[in-house]
Structures are given as structure tokens and as C-alpha cells.
Amino acid sequence: MGRLPWAMVPFLAAALAPAMTMADEPVDLELVLAVDVSRSIDEDEAALQREGYIRAFRDPQVIRAIEHGILGRIAVTYIEWAGVGHWRPRTGWMLVDGAESAAAFVAQLGENPPTVALRTSISGAIEFSLRQFDGNGFEGTRRTIDISGDGPNNDGLLVTTARDAAIAAGVTINGLPIMDPGTGLYSWYNIPDLDLYYENCVIAGPGAFIVTADGFANFAEAVRKKLILEIAGRAPADPPRLILAQSRTEARVPPPCDIGEMLRSQQED
Numbered sequence: 702m703g704r705l706p707w708a709m710v711p712f713l714a715a716a717l718a719p720a721m722t723m724a725d726e727p728v729d730l731e732l733v734l735a736v737d738v739s740r741s742i743d744e745d746e747a748a749l750q751r752e753g754y755i756r757a758f759r760d761p762q763v764i765r766a767i768e769h770g771i772l773g774r775i776a777v778t779y780i781e782w783a784g785v786g787h788w789r790p791r792t793g794w795m796l797v798d799g800a801e802s803a804a805a806f807v808a809q810l811g812e813n814p815p816t817v818a819l820r821t822s823i824s825g826a827i828e829f830s831l832r833q834f835d836g837n838g839f840e841g842t843r844r845t846i847d848i849s850g851d852g853p854n855n856d857g858l859l860v861t862t863a864r865d866a867a868i869a870a871g872v873t874i875n876g877l878p879i880m881d882p883g884t885g886l887y888s889w890y891n892i893p894d895l896d897l898y899y900e901n902c903v904i905a906g907p908g909a910f911i912v913t914a915d916g917f918a919n920f921a922e923a924v925r926k927k928l929i930l931e932i933a934g935r936a937p938a939d940p941p942r943l944i945l946a947q948s949r950t951e952a953r954v955p956p957p958c959d960i961g962e963m964l965r966s967q968q969e970d
Contacts (some may be wrong), residue, residue, distance in 0.1 A: 718759060725825060726839050726840065730843045733835065736754070737821065737850030738782065739852065746881075754779065757925045758804075760925050763928050763932065765899055766933045775797050775932060776837065779796060779831060783819065787822075792816075794838060823863070824858040826846075826919050827846060830846040846867065849878075849879065849920075850877075851880075853898050853902075853961030859962070861958050864903060875903065877923055879913075879914045881915065892960060898958070908934065908935075912927040
């Protein structure tokens, strides 16, 4: 085979350029932060959740956890969700590898205030989050969906169906249940054992765990602790796969995974 004519070199380089530039950037973690903004969460509480993540990405220990990874960088995106069809990406996928890029993520996160909507579809949030990994430009050694919320699934597919789809895709789901009884109209769906519901019905995958927030006032600290563990890839030691902001020693029975659907049926009757 003869040598390639010099005149063809620029054309060959141009043809290969798209393939070379389409390679995904390697990161330690691809992380979807999926935050509940259903009507059981009022505007002030939604703002507290958003502020919790903003504060977390300004925290030196969170930054240190990112920088001390094998590659020293993660890719993260933030979405807000409620019922089926209400999925609002508040940032695109962003590379965070230190304080400066974390500040850029925080700046984008603070641009638009959160808006609340009807219903709670954890299953829909998982389905939507799973789609966000496709073609995002990053290749993580781990892929994780971080679900936070104050109530069980009551809209869309059963949460276990979406959870099993995440398992099949090799994606870990971690949880941050907000243990808040609430007092408004939509507190009908707030269950006392939401932490056990998340542990048994929501989280899944290698090293999956939950961190609870005992009310919205403790949300920021729960987020900070959870992100440090998540970024470092260090799940709490078994048993259990659970961190409680306040100790709970009484024997409790996990609620059924369709408790939210049952409560909605009772309310509609």
C-alpha cells in the first residue's frame, strides 16, 4: 500500500476530529441531585433545600472530598421534581474540580428560585435522572442519583419499578428523606417512618445509603454529610445503611412500598 498523499492529510484530520473530540471526560463520579418540590414542601422549605446545596458546595470539606478523588473531579447536575412531568433541570452537567468550579456551579444553581408543584413521583424523578446520564459528555467510575424528599411516591410508576431500572443500569440511588410531619393540606402524605421507606423502597445499587434530615432546619447539614460520603464513595458501615440525625431506638416496621399510592386512594375516596 502506497503512502498517503500529503494533500489528503488535512481532509483525513478533519474527518477524524469529531471522533476525537467526542470522547467523554473521565470523572470520579457522575452525580444527579434530584430534589423534591412537591406541594407538601412550601416555598420557604424549597428555598431552604436549595440553600442547603449551595452551602454544601461552598464547604471546604466537600471541596476537599472532590479534590482527593482518584481523578480529583466530579460531574454534577441539579434537578427539581414533583409529580409526573414536573422535572426541572436547574443546571446543566458541570465539571467540579475545586473551589472555583464549585462556585460556578453554585452561581448557576442560584439563578432561578424553586417552584413547587402537585404530587410526588419519586419513580418519575428516577426515570428522568437515568436519562440524564446519556450523552452528558462525562464518563464516571460511579454514577449516582441523589434523591431527597419529604414523602413517599404517590404518582406515576411504583417506585420499586423505577428503582429496579436503576439497578439494571448500574446506577446507585442514595436517599435523603426529610423527617418533617408538616401541618398543611398536603401533609396527608407525610409518614413517620419515611426513613425506612427510603431504605427499603428507594435506595439501590452498590454502597447505597440514606442520610436523614430531622426537619428542614437540619437539611443543610444532612446534605453536607451526605455529599462528603457520596463523593468519597464511602457508604456508612452495615448495619444499617442508614445515618440518623437523631437516634431512634424503638422497634419500627417499614411501611409498604405502595404506601403513597394507598394514601392517595384514601384521600380521593
